[in-house]
Amino acid sequence: MAKVKSKWVCQECGYETAGYLGKCPECGAWGSFTEEVQSLQKPVAFLDDIKPSPLTDIHIGEEVRIKTNISEFDRILGGGLVQGALVLIAGDPGIGKSTILLQTGGELCKSGKKVLYVSAEESSSQIKLRAERLSINCDNLYIYPQTNMEAIKAQIEELSPDIVVIDSIQAIYSGVISSSAGSVSQIRECCNFLMQIAKTKNITVLVIGHVTKDGNIAGPKVLEHMVDTVIYFEGDKYKSFRILRSMKNRFGNTSEVGIFEMKSNGLSCVTNPNELFLNERSQEAIPGSAIVVANEGTRPLLVEIQALVGTTPYAAPRRVTNGVDTSRLLQILAVLEKRVGLNLSKQDVYVNVTGGIEVDEPSADLGIALAVATCARDVVVDSQTVIIGEIGLSGEVHPVNNIEKRLNEAALSGFKKAIIPYANKIKSDKIEVIPVKRLIDAISACVSNVGSV
């Protein structure tokens, strides 16, 4: 009989010990250890036929890209799926992970690829229902309801598909390990298994992963290290659009985002997102609103920042953000107090990015500052003006990258003026450019129509 070894594994980070621990020495989590039993496997024999070779002697085969024909998905993948890559797609429950991969499967079939869709969570008829809604009907798309990793491997060998979809990594298990599906050891083992299949058979494997309450991929961090590409599926559940964001990509840029709209017949690509994010805005300028041009990958996005400032009923004033980093806001508020003389110590400040997207780029600083300042003083930023610039601690405006692209996008969306960092000063015949050196200059430049702050 095979020898059986048991170990205690932290379900938060994957740290292993021989006995129970109350607190994980690696990640500091309490009560996160569970016992996992593993039968000892013989170590894999060394493959002697692999020898080190000089870099100059290595020839690269052509990297084969498989276009999914879903333009926004191809964009974040860096031009399509790479053959033999392991791609992880993570997101909140119900955000549309199964939908996008079923749609991708359908598109790939149309271009003659064989796709195996392993459904560990839903029955074949549930998938069929979804496929009908998405108008996918294709005899090259195989649906396989299975949770056992070894059985999945056998089917992959028999079918030899070009693409395998695993829905989801938390629901499959390997018979080698006795712990339940979704545990750290199972996820790690199954991911290893899939990695081998991808690399040895040159099959592209797309894996769905769930995220925990705090937005991390459920399971060990090693999962993200092992795979080639990590893509997060985000979005406002109550709105119809969804954002795919690549966090890691061994075959392309990582700052790209893909924008989709969820419709009854599936996810459709949004090719002009600026219309979507700005169409709810009132045409009239209102205090506390500023339009910034945030760069999402290679594409500039115009988004509206809204601020609300009011006298606080609490002992400590509140700072609430939605879509921007709270510590970034605190820093901007500190600069506004110290360098502009705006007293906010008795004021609650709420900052919101409309459209449910996250702006984590410093170029939005100036827009956030102007939204807060105009709301506090009850003045307005002209509704035809966009604001671009990062703010330093002494109130200076730092330059940003890709200024030309940002200005072009703003002009395309019908904006007439742009406040930009002085160091980025360029001439543009499409839009009037107002370069500023300091935050205070920006404030007086854009609210000059109603007097200074």
Ligand SMILES: Nc1ncnc2c1ncn2[C@@H]1O[C@H](COP(=O)(O)OP(=O)(O)OP(=O)(O)O)[C@@H](O)[C@H]1O
């Ligand atoms: N008839 C419909 N019309 C419009 N949208 C729909 C319809 N049916 C489902 N949806 C959308 O699809 C979402 C579910 O998509 P999907 O099952 O792909 O999500 P998921 O991320 O795989 O979820 P889970 O975590 O449960 O596996 C719903 O939350 C809803 O937004």
Ligand SMILES: [Mg+2]
């Ligand atoms: Mg699903």
Ligand SMILES: [Zn+2]
């Ligand atoms: Zn831990």
